[in-house]
Amino acid sequence: MSKQMEQAGVVSHLWLASTIKMLTLRAPVIAQCAEPGQFIHMRVADSYHPLLRRPFSIADADPQAGTISIIYRIVGAGTELLAKVKDGDQVNCLGPLGKAFELNCHKPLLVGGGMGLAPLLFLARRLCPRPVQVISGGRTAAEMVWPALFQPLCENVAITTDDGSVGRRGVTTDLLPKLLTDGQFDRIYACGPRPMLIGVAEITKKFKISCQVSLEEHMACGIGACLACTCSGTDGLRRKICSDGPVFWAEEVLP
Structure with missing residues (x-):
């Protein structure tokens, strides 16, 4: 399946450390086709400021639940805005993007x-x-x-x-x-x-x-x-x- 634009609802947004958060989104289309190594390109606020989307590696995807998760560090204006989203909010995601890892190994x-x-x-x-x-x-x-x-x-x-x-x-x-x-x-x-x-x-x-x-x-x-x-x-x-x-x-x- 090719990349998709999806309005993703915030399921949870948890602090893991003082500057690190885990964001879980309901994004069933992306979750269905995401592979390890791919990323999403996210608009971090409901506006055009900041203008550019931000890339985030997919840290987990559950096709059955229709969710994806990212883990990020708050380091600048974009991630500071993202850190403020709460349960029930929506963010716009483009993905899954990029080339995935090859899994043909034994150990x-x-x-x-x-x-x-x-x-x-x-x-x-x-x-x-x-x-x-x-x-x-x-x-x-x-x-x-x-x-x-x-x-x-x-x-x-x-x-x-x-x-x-x-x-x-x-x-x-x-x-x-x-x-x-x-x-x-x-x-x-x-x-x-x-x-x-x-x-x-x-x-x-x-x-x-x-x-x-x-x-x-x-x-x-x-x-x-x-x-x-x-x-x-x-x-x-x-x-x-x-x-x-x-x-x-x-x-x-x-x-």
């Missing part, structure tokens, strides 16, 4: 940093009942809302924080080599800051394990028309993150 390892863990949550649900493990990285314990969300879906959740306030002090790539040495993983999925993705790609290349990455980027149109969210591929050609991605094979877009 996956998910690696996420910060808000990059949001699309991996949907992925973990769709990968079940395969044995899923995840490395969850963040800055501090106060922002580490993810383990409680992943634990019902994964057999193991490893945690790193920049300051060591929970889990291991450091970053996700500090744990990755040992896990790849000890495990029998046949696919790595990663989403997060670009330096983390480059590190993951380098490590998985050494271990000769296939790796898909989801790139994060500011977007304007969200459908590949404006060329605002392009990146350079390893073949020298430009890629549109919104329509050619956001999911790519690591060797396509990372050194």
